[in-house]
Amino acid sequence: MEQRNPGKHPQPPRREDASHMEYMTEVRNFAVRSWFPEIAGEVGEIAAQAGMPPVMDARQYGQLAPEIDRSPAVAGWKRVMRSQQQLAWRKLQDSYAADREFWEGRLTEAEERNPGRLHYDPAFKVPRSACEDIHLQPGGYCGDNLAGYVFYHGTRVFYQGDNDQDEIHGSCVDAMRLPADGQVRRILDIGCSIGQCATALKERHPQAEVWGLDVALPMLRYAHMRATDMGVDVHFQQGLAESMEQPDDSFDAVLAYILFHEVPEHTFEPIVRDIFRVLRPGGALTVIDTPNANAFPAANWMWKLFDAQYNCEPYSQAFGAFDFAALLGEAGFEDIRKETTNTFLLNTLATKPR
Amino acid sequence: MNAKHDELSREQVERAGLPAPGEEPHFLPHPVMDRLLEAVIVLGGELWIERDRRRALESLLRSKGLVAPEEIETHAEADSEARKQELTTLVTRLLDPLRAMRAGSAF
């Protein structure tokens, strides 16, 4: 049998699932890399004919939207994007659920084999706002014990083969700001999901104690099993970024990779304040997320609004429109810098004064 | 700088643009078109799953010298229930998207 790249994770249950994910990756690749540029051209023409500037604000796009949505290409593209997500999740979830006991058993077995690294309180209450089916994953991050398995394979489609060895997570770790004094004893990864940045952090800073925090226990259990299988020593804790149990001044560096665009706007400020609290003086924060900007080309607006509404990213628009750097300043951070990346994401770096 | 809202009303505001749970939006002029396009995507997936498996199998059979490609052309499989069931499952999965059409979507 030809060897498919297993990456840092095991294959899905059956060859059939692997083939299906491979197919869905191609469907997404077609829609995103090959079809979307053509659609962007068409949408750009519609905008120009309507006398709109090449880069516009939300109100201007709102005026154009009805006409853009009447384009058969735009409509077909949205259908393909949404169906691709739904069909990929559904098949993965069905396959894992067919052997639920076995897969849950593997999580439990890792907890017995490597105790003291997964921290949670069975009485922890997950807020309703964290229960959306983000990206249409049925049950979201919190609703199914096997969500970590499903999330891993589903996001391989999203990363289109570019992240099978956690390359993207590795580059996040490389882009992090560290304290000027070079002291890195404890690092915190907030919204760590299945712990791909957390393990990359430990590999990069072997001397440091690395913690991954997330609201979703199914993600953390998978993260713990995966780190255990990799032989990488990381702590995972269930908790809320806006009210962490970690003591004051206890971390040298904090990372939040694509967390903020997935949390409600009213939590931005409490999260930033709690990060400030747990960082020690001189400690550094790195936020890697969708850009905070108010003006985009029409085609980008089309995609952004599609994601918000039809790919279940209910909070993403609020983060995009928010002056995040200003909030960091108000919370007491200094030396706040924005750095563009070679992806569509933006790095925001900040330091807690000494 | 951020107005304070109670969580429930805030969530309602943020959820406002999203389809209700269980409700499938349509993007094309008629919901049937959305369903048919999805059926085509499903079909492509089923097709690739089969091709991928068949390629693996034929290459194994050939490399072990067990079956020559011509034999596959002329082989008649015994009529089995399992085979019929597999076909029924295929058709169900392929055409299931059409079930999402509802009364309100009449021509």
Ligand SMILES: C[S@@+](CC[C@H](N)C(=O)[O-])C[C@H]1O[C@@H](n2cnc3c(N)ncnc32)[C@H](O)[C@@H]1O
């Ligand atoms: C897009 S994922 C982050 C991806 C991840 N950082 C990685 O390295 O791939 C967002 C994560 O944030 C978590 N999350 C959402 N709200 C949270 C909150 N208030 N506190 C902590 N984690 C939260 C979700 O459970 C989810 O796992």
